[in-house]
Amino acid sequence: DAGVTQSPTHLIKTRGQQVTLRCSPKSGHDTVSWYQQALGQGPQFIFQYYEEEERQRGNFPDRFSGHQFPNYSSELNVNALLLGDSALYLCASSLLGGDYGYTFGSGTRLTVV
């Protein structure tokens, strides 16, 4: 049973560019959350998607946007990249209303130069 799959694993972008990160949730999960983890810090919640809608959002600017598809997979888009956006981006899937069975992917390491 595949867990959470994220792509790409690593990415280098230039300031001002746009990036799209992808996530396929664990089989049976219907909710996808995205987290940003800067080096040496704990993950910070970006937003959560369920039924193709954004249900909750953390303290991130509108440059961060997302989407969930009918098959529950999700994308995270970041526009006008800043150096400070360099981080590990983690996707976590879960079953809404279930216990805290969040399953995290291995993440996408984004470097902005």
Place this chain on the structure above:
Amino acid sequence: GQQLNQSPQSMFIQEGEDVSMNCTSSSIFNTWLWYKQDPGEGPVLLIALYKAGELTSNGRLTAQFGITRKDSFLNISASIPSDVGIYFCAGPLFTGGGNKLTFGTGTQLKVEL
């Protein structure tokens, strides 16, 4: 916003030692979660605590939900080399739209040479 502080920030372990770490919050949580993150991987759930005063074990790991609901503790007995990694506490925050995890600052376990 809510902040979870973990201590110690890092510690060195020798094989066979017992390890203790804690997590404190400025706010009350009704659930505490402990995760471990290995290099290049996403966090993996170790233990979930649902009731104040609860003591829960998972193999050599034991975690406690503080009586005040503002802290939690994790102990590792008879540590082994594969215990090396970063340990995060996390608390879920519910809103009408869904839930999100607030992560602690992390405790990094290293092997003492």
